[in-house]
Amino acid sequence: AQSVTQLDSHVSVSEGTPVLLRCNYSSSYSPSLFWYVQHPNKGLQLLLKYTSAATLVKGINGFEAEFKKSETSFHLTKPSAHMSDAAEYFCVVGNNFNKFYFGSGTKLNVKP
């Protein structure tokens, strides 16, 4: 069975400060992990994905995530938040061509 837990429903940071969005997963086999972002009235956009290659994954817009098997975590980070990063972020576990399991989402607020 597979599942995802996003530990924070809301995160608020100031512009220019680091972002940390936490995700823990559960999977009975080696998972693929994804982070998607959803801006208001937009579709879900892939930020990055982990598919058993490098454990540190770099994505778009300066985001990256580190796969830590021992901690079953896949936290999303960015060194310096920008106002345009305000959105909802979803951690997802699954495999290509099969169903995805979504976390409950984390709303990121960026204060000027």
Place this chain on the structure above:
Amino acid sequence: EPEVTQTPSHQVTQMGQEVILRCVPISNHLYFYWYRQILGQKVEFLVSFYNNEISEKSEIFDDQFSVERPDGSNFTLKIRSTKLEDSAMYFCASEGTGPNTEAFFGQGTRLTVV
């Protein structure tokens, strides 16, 4: 940038009515999906579709739901007799083949059943 488009963006329907949600996947993709998100809840898998047939469906996807690829470009989700609890955002996604493929999601259709 290729994109998945969904229409309409918002649909209001009366309980018991049939609705069809439409999706235009990316043209060379072969795998198609529907997901839904009830307000305040997680995004949930409904169904996956490949080679003109359902490859997997969730327990949510009961007999009132059906999917179709009527003309080789559109991918539709039909809800035969809508219930209040069908109110949700419905997302379509499509995926190509190959090791570096990714699923592209549409912007969603917000269905409101009154």
